[in-house]
Structure formats: C-alpha cells, structure tokens
Amino acid sequence: MTDLHIGPASTTDLGAVLDFWKAAAEGTSISDDLAGVERLHERDPEALLLARCAGCDRCEGELVGTVIAGFDGWRCHLYRLAVHPGHRRRGIGAALLAAAEERFVALGGRRGDAMVLDRNERAHRVWGAVGYRPEEQWTRWVKPLG
Numbered sequence: 071m072t073d074l075h076i077g078p079a080s081t082t083d084l085g086a087v088l089d090f091w092k093a094a095a096e097g098t099s100i101s102d103d104l105a106g107v108e109r110l111h112e113r114d115p116e117a118l119l120l121a122r123c124a125g126c127d128r129c130e131g132e133l134v135g136t137v138i139a140g141f142d143g144w145r146c147h148l149y150r151l152a153v154h155p156g157h158r159r160r161g162i163g164a165a166l167l168a169a170a171e172e173r174f175v176a177l178g179g180r181r182g183d184a185m186v187l188d189r190n191e192r193a194h195r196v197w198g199a200v201g202y203r204p205e206e207q208w209t210r211w212v213k214p215l216g
Contacts, residue, residue, distance in 0.1 A: 074121055074162065074165055075122045075123075075124040076122075076169045077119065077120065078118060079115075079118040079136075081108075081111060083133075085104060086133060087136060090133050090152070094135075094152040094155060095152040096187055096190045096193065097187055110140075116173065117140050118136065119136065119138075119173075120136055121153075134154045134162055135151075135162040137166040139173050141177045141179055145181075145183065146170075146174040146177075146179035146182040146183065147184075148167070149185055151196070163196050182202070184202055
C-alpha cells in the first residue's frame with residue numbers, strides 16, 4: 071500500500087488506539103487500558119507506531135494499523151501488530167514492521183523479537199513472510215504484578 075503514513079502516536083491518539091485494538095487486534099492484554107498506554111507513551115513517545123491512510127478521499131487519515139516497537143537499550147521487542155480487518159493483505163503490517171526495524175537499527179538494536187499468540191495462525195504467516203521465525207527452545211514465562 072503506497073498511500074500510507076507511518077509515524078509515532080501522539081497523546082491525543084491513545085484512546086483511539088485502544089478502540090482500534092478492540093476491533094483489529096487478536097486477544098487482549100493486561101496493559102490494554104488508557105493508563106497502560108499513557109505510561110508507554112510517556113516513557114518512550116516514539117515506540118507506538120501508527121499507520122494511517124494517506125492520499126485517499128475515502129479514508130484519509132484513518133487509523134489502519136499499529137505496532138509497538140519497544141527498545142530497552144538491549145533488546146528490541148515488538149507488540150500489538152494489528153491491521154484493520156478492512157485493510158488487510160495490502161502490505162500495511164509489513165510496512166509497520168519495516169518502520170519498527172528502522173527505529174531499532176537507529177537505536178543500535180541487533181535483533182527484533184515478537185510476541186505472537188500460538189493460536190493466531192494468520193499472524194504466523196505474516197511474521198514468517200517478513201523473515202521472523204519462532205524459536206522453539208524458548209517458552210515465555212509471565213507473572214501478573216500488583
């Protein structure tokens with residue numbers, strides 16, 4: 071998709087991003103609330119990348135995709151890659167990942183890793199198509215805090 075603008079979210083975008091994830095993202099996260107997204111944005115205002123339609127009268131400026139490209143100074147983490155169901159299979163996800171990877175390289179990152187739900191086979195195809203592979207030797211361990 072050539073009519074696309076990718077850039078960091080602004081503070082005023084955060085509520086719309088949460089609404090977007092309800093419609094476009096697979097599953098929910100413990101951090102899917104305004105306070106969680108505001109903390110992310112405050113800590114790293116460049117991490118949440120948004121794709122918006124550009125140059126199209128029908129959907130000019132419409133939010134069509136997201137990815138969180140978080141860098142902690144050592145590792146590059148990708149979360150919440152989501153594309154609006156009505157805009158899938160147009161290269162938006164690949165464009166978001168390319169933008170995230172450019173960000174990581176500029177920050178000195180060496181390898182990106184992504185959190186992808188095991189059951190989300192459509193996502194597996196997307197990640198695989200852009201060069202990501204699962205690492206069979208790793209299992210994610212989690213503990214909710216608080």
